[in-house]
Amino acid sequence: MTIALVTGATQGLGLALVEGLAARLGPEDTVYLTGRDIDRVTAAVATIPAGGARVRAELLDVGSPGAIEKLAHELKERHGGVDIVFGNAVMRVGPDDDPRAIVDTYTEVNNFGTTRLLRSFAPLLRDNGRLLVVASSFGTLHYLAPALHHHFADLPDLDDVDREVAAWRDLVKDGTARATAWPGFVNIPSKIGQVAAVRTLAAQRRTEDVARGILLAAVCPGMMNTPTSALWWDVSTAPTPAEAAVPLLDLALEPADPDHYGQLIRYGKVLPWV
Template sequence: MKIAVVTGATQGLGLALVESLAQRMNPEDIVYLTGRDSTRVQQAVETLPAGGARVRGEVFDVGVPDAAARFAGLLRERHGGVDIVFNNAVMRVGPDDDPRAIVDEYTQVNNFGTTRVLRAFAPLLRDDARLIVVASSLGTLHHLAPVLHSRFAELSSLDAVDEQVAAWRDAVRDGSARAGAWPGFVNIPSKIAQVAAVRALASARRAEDRRRGILQAAVCPGMINTPTSGLWWDVSTAPSPAQAAVPLADLALGPVDPAHYGELVRFGKVLPWSVGGAAR
């Protein structure tokens, strides 16, 4: 029996990922559809078609400091380990949001939530498991001013990533980020920090994970036709969440490409972390 977990799964890409995984997994398998609101979790479960793996709804808010550890402990008790984890939970922002007003909650979900999930679920990974963070092509150093590259370039621990995120968050909150080299679009440093977190954890686990057939990676699903994306860009011709979920499910269920380990992957290809950079 295989166990899969998808965070932020009550709508959009997360819900599509649950459906795609469930339809391609076996009836004895379980896919956990998680979100922070119990009513929305239950409603999302009820929208899914029958067939394939069982879908089980659970309340799990990655923005709550101890939630990832508690949920991982629950799954350890129930199943002994996990096979697929998609960290997809995200706080979305619109063009009219003031970064100073939202950056605390934003980083709690998108960044500290990511590192909490990585810390909590990495020890539960079974052989041939997948631990995948849904990020963005914005999550490379190409999108950051060179003077800031050293902040995220080669961080060796999740604690170090959290320290850099906290420093950036504080600069946004007090307004000094706008006076410096930080981009005004908070998604850019946030996505870079997510990829840096994957790279940091992978650097510590690379040899053992490769021996056991485990893949840890960040993934870019590309532009998706959702209402939130539509606030920023013209997404009228972009893929639907269901279409965007297909290559992500392929990454989770297909054979491991060693070149993907610890990297940001888009449509099966590694996106270089830095200018002139190559996959490790």
């Protein structure tokens, strides 16, 4: 019996991941579709075609301290562990948003939500499990000035990742980030922080996880044709969320490649960190 969980799953890529898992898994398996609004979660579950795995609605606001830990405890009690986790919850930012006004909530969801997910669900992974954090190609140090690389390179612990993200967040909030080498597009440091979190935890768990067939990685779905992406770029020819979900589902369900462990993966290939 496979137990899978997708965060941020009421629309877009998250919903496509749930649909794909439900279609590829069997009736003895369970996929948890989660989100922070129970009405939207329930409505999303109702859209999943019948057949395949059972899809269950679960309320989860990753930006709420304690919520992820609570759900992890409940799933451990119900199932003893989990097999597949997609961390897809995200607060999106538009061109007209003032970074100073939104960065608190933005980092609470995107970054601290990611580290909470890693802390709570990595210990629950069963043999051959998958914990995949949806990030972006912006999550490589290539997009950060070299003078800033030390903030996210080779951090020893997830607490250190949180501290670096919080320090950057505070610079954005008080406006001083604009006078430094930090990029104005908050998505870049945030995505780098997500990938750094995966790399940090992977460095601690690598030997045992690889021996057990577990894959812990960040994943980049590539550009997608979604309303949010359309605010920034021309995405008229980009893949749909359902199309973008396919290589992510392959990572979750096919045998793990040890070379993918702890890396940022796009279309089955490793994106260099530096």
